[in-house]
Amino acid sequence: MTERGQSSRGGDKRVLMCGNEALAEAAIMAGCDAYFGYPITPQNEISAYMARRMPDEGRVFLQSESELAAINMVFGASATGQRTMTSSSSPGISLMQEGISYLAGAELPAVVVNVMRGGPGLGNIAPSQGDYFQATRGGGHGDYRTIVFGPSSVQELADCMLLAFDLADLYRMPVMVLADGILGQMMEPIVLKEKPRRDLPAKEWALTGAEGRPQNIVRSLWLGEGVLEELNCTLRDRYEQIQKNEVICEQHDVDDAEIVVVAYGVAARIVCAAVQKAKQDGIKAGWIRPVTLWPFPIEQISKAADELRIFLVVEMSNGQMVEDVRLAVSGKAPVVFYGRPGGGVPTVDEIFELIKQLTLRSKTPI
Amino acid sequence: MKTVFERTPTLKDCPTHYCPGCGHGIAHRLIAETIDELGIRGRTIGIAPVGCAVLAYDYLDVDMIEVAHGRAPAVATGMKRTNPDKIIFSYQGDGDLASIGAGEILHAGHRGEQITVIFINNAVFGMTGGQMAPTTMLEQVTATTPKGRTAAGEGYPLQVAELLVTLPGTIYVERCALSSVAQVRNTKKAIKHAFELQLSGAQGLSLVEVLSPCPTYWRLSPAKAMEWIESHMTKVFPLGQLKGGR
Amino acid sequence: MTAEGLYEEIVIAGFGGQGIILAGRLLAQTAMLAGKEVTYMPSYGAEVRGGTANCMVVIAEKKIACPVVGRPDSLIVMNKASLNKFAQRLKKGGLLVMNTSLIDSEPQLDESIEIVAVPADELAVELGSQKSANMVALGAYLQKRGYLSPDAAAQALADVLAERHHKTLPVNIAALHKGGEFAQRHCPV
Structure with a gap:
């Protein structure tokens, strides 16, 4: 033994x-x-x-x-x-x-x-x-x-x-x-x-x-x-x-980001690739990846929401963690959700396109 | 003065919450005596069910766990597999073992887990208010069979001991009763034998079914309840060493 | 494809029993032993025997983001059904390695896609083991792409082949080389 x-x-x-x-x-x-x-x-x-x-x-x-x-x-x-x-x-x-x-x-x-x-x-x-x-x-x-x-x-x-x-x-x-x-x-x-x-x-x-x-x-x-x-x-x-x-959370390039993408597990890998692509395209994007889902990285996300930036949450579901992100953001910034439920796996290009659209829209004067 | 009888140490010195005439107190004492006589308090772990005996740990002074309804044989499996040197017993009622836990007892028996199961059959759910159990007798009136149990409506009383006898993994199955002094003494022997089997390292599960009175939900006096066991219950649940004689 | 920029997404597909999973695992093991980052993802359908089998392998110099391959750089197909299923997903400028022993038609593909048409079953039969067609195709792929050699795969084979099949090591190694030689002769880089 x-x-x-x-x-x-x-x-x-x-x-x-x-x-x-x-x-x-x-x-x-x-x-x-x-x-x-x-x-x-x-x-x-x-x-x-x-x-x-x-x-x-x-x-x-x-x-x-x-x-x-x-x-x-x-x-x-x-x-x-x-x-x-x-x-x-x-x-x-x-x-x-x-x-x-x-x-x-x-x-x-x-x-x-x-x-x-x-x-x-x-x-x-x-x-x-x-x-x-x-x-x-x-x-x-x-x-x-x-x-x-x-x-x-x-x-x-x-x-x-x-x-x-x-x-x-x-x-x-x-x-x-x-x-x-x-x-x-x-x-x-x-x-x-x-x-x-x-x-x-x-x-x-x-x-x-x-x-x-x-x-x-x-x-x-x-x-x-x-x-x-x-x-x-x-x-x-x-x-x-x-x-x-006991909170464990990974974050990259959040400080000067105009959009922060939040995802966990396999979805976070796809998000990571999409964010890299967006950065190559000149978009100021960052990402946050909770490793512990409970305890949830409330502080980290709340702090990131102190600056006005868009939060995009990507999940392989109809939107579950997004509720925790919204609670952490607490109305300080817009939170957009993108999900693929039922066994669907988002592609890097899907997420990249979404990041592009969201950042374009935020620059369009109302 | 000479002491002719004293409380066995593993039975705690406290009043129980059981109704007057209930059989649980007797069954607890028989288990406590067995543990003390075999000198195994220091290596015994008991499992309390959900049902009237849910607080068995308040009366039996051994290491004990209280588990989810019906799951005691699975819990016992987890304990015994990781602690082969410990003596593991579960104490389960008919709702717990024969109804919601039918799967767990069947498979623990099937695997031949080296555990001891004390199965208290009083033909009714006690704690929740006298509802029908799988072991409820035909024509017996309960909270959920107000006109009496019928074979057509609710099926026949479930004979768990007879079912378990058919499994190669069970080594000893006996049905006893608490209906008289003689039967109580016999029940003690059966319980002790079941513990001894486990102690000897015998390969398989042993189960002692105990027909036990529930005067409250049988709507009988304690004395009449004892009579009812013999006149009614033993007809459907015959006493005896069904498998593996002692 | 420079060494630093290596980011190769591969789909290997065929029917169950063609050794698709083994070919993918061997590719992944070879890449790992060469010090590269790699992910390997098998299809895990409900079917146990027969049916379709495919796996996705990503090989890169840097950390791999996504193990799921939507649009592969390279596609190795061992039968016609797999060609029909996956060919349209190939990236522009991608590579198609197809087993012409079991695919009789010419696929209609973007002209930027390069095709290595290898009679994998026939070449394997020449070696006395039709089951090694997967290794022939993989050998051809590796030779064509060049970032890992058929020989490197041959050296990794014992790691992924179940021990009870180790008697087939020589013929499978020969098949890897044979596929490599075929690609070198017929479709030089």
Whole structure:
């Protein structure tokens, strides 16, 4: 069995891996003790990879009978202090929401990967960003949050798995990694390398058998008057800490930009190419890419909106993150949305043309 | 003075919230006695269901978790797979195990998870107000079968133990009752055997179904409720070692 | 195409079983080993066997923005259906490598597009392995484009070919070279 922070596959070498396999290997490197999951496209490479690799590392892999069971297996393993994860795609994540809410309520760490596909309903298996609301608003019932990463490259996907496990343990809550069909399926050269890790408290709350100590109870039920309110307030304070400390956001050329394009995940790569093209065309364009979708980079976007400039939000959905951008901009600047839902992927030229039109229009006297 | 009977330490010294005549208190005591007699408090993790026994952790002094309705066997799976040296048991009612959690118990049994399941069958949903359970008897009046359960309308009572017997992954299935002193003693033996099997590393799931009184929603006195188990329930849910004798 | 300016978007397409995915992965692996940036994106349809297969590869000197190829610089097509599906998406001045063993008609394309017509199946059969037609086509493509050599691909092949198929390494390597030689002879740069 390899130690936490190690994997027999890690090293400095560049390797070509698809996103699904890279995130799985990164989870092993992060010390994931157990993986539970149910098949669904486009993330099946994760469970196939884990089925091969986890036993090699002396760890647990189990294919569950459903997503309901998978998230509850995670719930059980996590309650005993193990690092654990599951993965699925949109419809399966809907089924897991009950369990995610219970994880949040019971203050249990876990990592949940959603390789998003088109929806609603069974939708299709094409890449999509349609689950932003579900992921960033908690998704299940009750008053809670999950930390959500929206990586845009295979390397970043792997890197954020390492961080996801640490933050889950640090804040005792579920952390979601929100990828999409492209990111899961595409291959890129990556380096699977250990990153500096957080100092983590011992899991004194874990169920390990009450040998020589009082009983530990893991629960999300608090019937006493005011007790649940107290728990919710504790969670709120924790969420405020996270909002303050854990925002990750990339921004380029925002200061002198007349237009700022905001996008995350794969859409941000397309935006990046379109912005480069616009700059070559003489347009003062910049871009902001939230890496954490919750906590959302409110401050960064609000600051960018202090100067009058156009905000363009590009998503592979009918417009979900755009609501967070509007909240952050808070009426200080116009926010325009462009989306391709249902598995549509915007092209660089589509976005470039839009940037051109928007910047032209802003110069036209009314 | 000689002590002839004392509370077993793993059963906490506190009143329960259960109704007068309810069987949960007896079942809790039998589990607590088993844990103490086997000396496994320090390596046991219990799982409380959603239902009347949702607060079981308030009465059983072992590490415990409270889980979503019906999902206890999946939670137990996650625990046991990552902690093969721990003794994992779930405590589930008929709504929890036979209705919403039918999938989880079936598949945990099918996989042969090395866990112990204590299944309390009182033929009714208690906590939510006496609605029909999958195990409700034909003609039994509940909040949601006001004219009595009919086979044509709601189907026959579900015999979970008999279903689980058919799975190669189950190693021990017994149905007991709390209807008399003799039956309570027999139930204790069955529960203890189920724990011992897990302790011995036996490969598979063990389940003890316990026919338990619910005087409140059967609209019977506690004494009559005990009689009703024997006169009515055991006809549909016959007692006995259905698989893997002790 | 200068070295600094290299930004090559390629689509490889054919029917399932023609080794489209392997050809794409080999191209990506070869590019990575040469120190280039690369993305590889397979189609992941519901069909498991048969049907169409395609993949998109982007190779560049700098960080690659978008892994999804709308308008490829180069297109390698192994059957007629794929030619019909993708040919019109080729960029002006682009390169079409087509397998004339399975494509009998001349495509109607912009005259700026260069065509390498390679009888990939026939050349592979000459080597004793029709399955290596994908390698013949890839070898021809690499030779024509020149930023990576068929030999570099030959050296990367063992990395992407499943170990149980390693006995086919020699014939596949020969196929890469054969495709390269064909392109050099018939369509010199």
